[in-house]
Amino acid sequence: MVRLMKPKIRLYVEHPLGDGQQVSLTREQAHYLFGVMRLAVGAEIALFNGTAGEWRAEVMEAGKRGGVLECRDQTAPQQMPPDLWLCFAPIKKARTDFIVEKAVEMGARRIVPVQTSFTNSERIRQDRLQAHAVEAAEQCGATYVPEVAGLARLDRLLADWPQGRQIMFCDEARVGRSSALTGLLAEGGARPWAILIGPEGGFSQAERDRLHELPYAHPVALGPRILRAETAAVAALTLWQTYLGDWR
Numbered sequence: 028m029v030r031l032m033k034p035k036i037r038l039y040v041e042h043p044l045g046d047g048q049q050v051s052l053t054r055e056q057a058h059y060l061f062g063v064m065r066l067a068v069g070a071e072i073a074l075f076n077g078t079a080g081e082w083r084a085e086v087m088e089a090g091k092r093g094g095v096l097e098c099r100d101q102t103a104p105q106q107m108p109p110d111l112w113l114c115f116a117p118i119k120k121a122r123t124d125f126i127v128e129k130a131v132e133m134g135a136r137r138i139v140p141v142q143t144s145f146t147n148s149e150r151i152r153q154d155r156l157q158a159h160a161v162e163a164a165e166q167c168g169a170t171y172v173p174e175v176a177g178l179a180r181l182d183r184l185l186a187d188w189p190q191g192r193q194i195m196f197c198d199e200a201r202v203g204r205s206s207a208l209t210g211l212l213a214e215g216g217a218r219p220w221a222i223l224i225g226p227e228g229g230f231s232q233a234e235r236d237r238l239h240e241l242p243y244a245h246p247v248a249l250g251p252r253i254l255r256a257e258t259a260a261v262a263a264l265t266l267w268q269t270y271l272g273d274w275r
């Protein structure tokens with residue numbers, strides 16, 4: 028019988044992977060594989076850990092509270108997304124979840140929730156958002172899971188900004204003007220980048236002034252209409268990936 032090309036179920040594990048490597052499962056992973064997905068001993072799934080590519084693994088032990096898998100062969104090499112951060116001001120829960128999920132699918136390296144003057148929420152559930160990122164990576168075939176950083180204030184983030192990282196500053200004040208992508212393209216794709224998206228209330232004038240002063244921040248417009256923050260995030264990721272990232 029022809030063997031399935033790739034196992035359908037993908038699971039992210041915080042465990043070394045390699046030839047013959049055994050991986051013990053957490054209670055939640057065992058519940059998912061054996062309780063929800065009804066897998067039994069002998070079944071195959073795909074594992075990735077963010078550094079070692081994707082591995083075909085066979086179920087060796089299946090229990091209610093745990094289990095053991097054994098790696099067989101590597102089914103995909105490790106693939107890192109480009110060095111792109113998505114910085115965004117968290118909005119309502121479901122919309123924030125959406126942004127995290129899309130950032131993973133679209134290939135951001137790091138996800139940075141930012142508190143701006145007009146940000147609606149003062150807190151985020153970092154662990155929940157990280158779990159969303161893991162789920163999105165499992166679903167989209169990625170071998171890397173971006174880190175979801177803790178909520179940082181925009182002024183502090185900019186004060187500690189890493190040297191050389193460019194900012195694609197999505198500035199709603201530029202709505203309807205030329206997209207100004209030339210500034211982006213001039214920087215080329217080799218550098219580290221960040222996309223910055225504001226909250227529903229937009230950026231304050233003081234924030235905008237500060238950003239305009241930074242030589243490494245490049246204001247861009249995303250067309251002639253005001254987009255919701257989550258739409259702006261997807262649009263900006265699309266543009267960046269097309270011109271500077273790994274869609275080229």
Ligand code: SAH
Nearest residue numbers: 197198199224225228229248249253254259
């Ligand atoms: N309330 C604001 C809009 C905020 S939209 C207003 O009416 O002006 C949320 C965020 O999405 C913005 O801060 C910006 O980062 C991004 N955004 C939305 N539409 C945009 C556009 N046409 N060009 C650039 N950025 C945009």
